[in-house]
Amino acid sequence: MSEILKCAPSHPVMFNGIFDDGEIMADFLNSTGLFSISDPNSLLFTKQSLEEGIDLKTPLMDLVITIPPHTLLNVEMQNRKPNAYDIKYRLGYYLGKLIGRSLEKGNRYQNKECIVFAVVNFTMYDDNEYLRTFMLTDQKNNKVKYFKIIVLELTKISFCDKNKLKKWMSFFNTTEPLNLIGDETMNQETDKAFTKAIRRA
Numbered sequence: 001m002s003e004i005l006k007c008a009p010s011h012p013v014m015f016n017g018i019f020d021d022g023e024i025m026a027d028f029l030n031s032t033g034l035f036s037i038s039d040p041n042s043l044l045f046t047k048q049s050l051e052e053g054i055d056l057k058t059p060l061m062d063l064v065i066t067i068p069p070h071t072l073l074n075v076e077m078q079n080r081k082p083n084a085y086d087i088k089y090r091l092g093y094y095l096g097k098l099i100g101r102s103l104e105k106g107n108r109y110q111n112k113e114c115i116v117f118a119v120v121n122f123t124m125y126d127d128n129e130y131l132r133t134f135m136l137t138d139q140k141n142n143k144v145k146y147f148k149i150i151v152l153e154l155t156k157i158s159f160c161d162k163n164k165l166k167k168w169m170s171f172f173n174t175t176e177p178l179n180l181i182g183d184e185t186m187n188q189e190t191d192k193a194f195t196k197a198i199r200r201a
Contacts, residue, residue, distance in 0.1 A: 009201050010121045010154065010172040015077040016062055018200045020045050025065065025075070027193030029117075031164035032131060034150060035067075040193075042068050061094060064101070071113040072102045081122035091118055091149050099147065117150045119172065130156035131165075167194060177201040 007014050019025050026040035037043070044066040063075045074094055078087065095116045102112040125132070134149040157169040167180075174180060177198045 008173050008175050009177065009197070010077060010079050010119075012062065012077055012079060014201065015119075015172075018197050019075065020063060021196070021200070023193045024197045024200075025063075027164075028168050028197075029073075031162060031168055032150075032152070033162060033165075034131075034133065037067060044068075061097065064098070071115065072098055073114075074098050074116045076116065076118045078118055078120045078122075081120075087118075087120070087124065091116055091151075095147060095149055113146050113148075115148045115150060117152070119152045119154065121154045121172070123153055123155045124151060125153070128156065128159045129153075130159050130169075167191075171197065171201075 009015055009018055019028065022040035022043040022045075025043060026035075026037040029035040030037055046064040046066065061074045062077055065073045065075065067073055074097075076091075076094065081087075095114060098114045098116060102114055131150070131152050134151075136147050152169070154169050154172055157166060160166045160169060171177065171180060171194070180198055
């Protein structure tokens, strides 16, 4: 009898299948302290498709979400470690694609906030910072708030001081998610979305 292959939620197929849910995604994003989504039902998930010719690079974005009133978010799960040069340029490419997606033909350029949030299952930087945000700045260090790249490094879970986020980071790499339901830190009221994610895994 063949053995059943168990995949962790960090596997791209598992990730997309679990996190394409407003309640789950909102809870995860809010746990970082960088988002404040009060209505999970307001999140609009956009189906992805190949938009360019086959001769061009066309990596598909994992999840693209509109957060009212004016935020466009791409959440990426990077499970395999490419070289450092490649991943930084790839995230820049995703941000450029997202900015282009935010522009509507015939309309004026608008101040839409475009964010790429990369959850990476490897270490990108040799320090203890598990969550970092990159923003465009001018030469006087004034931030351009509309374009951001956020990186969450799952390998640095031991440095995470946010209890809710630490649960999510642990969830990404478990192949037995149902075992997390018995965790003594679980709260039936505040962890509804987390429990929902476990049952979808």
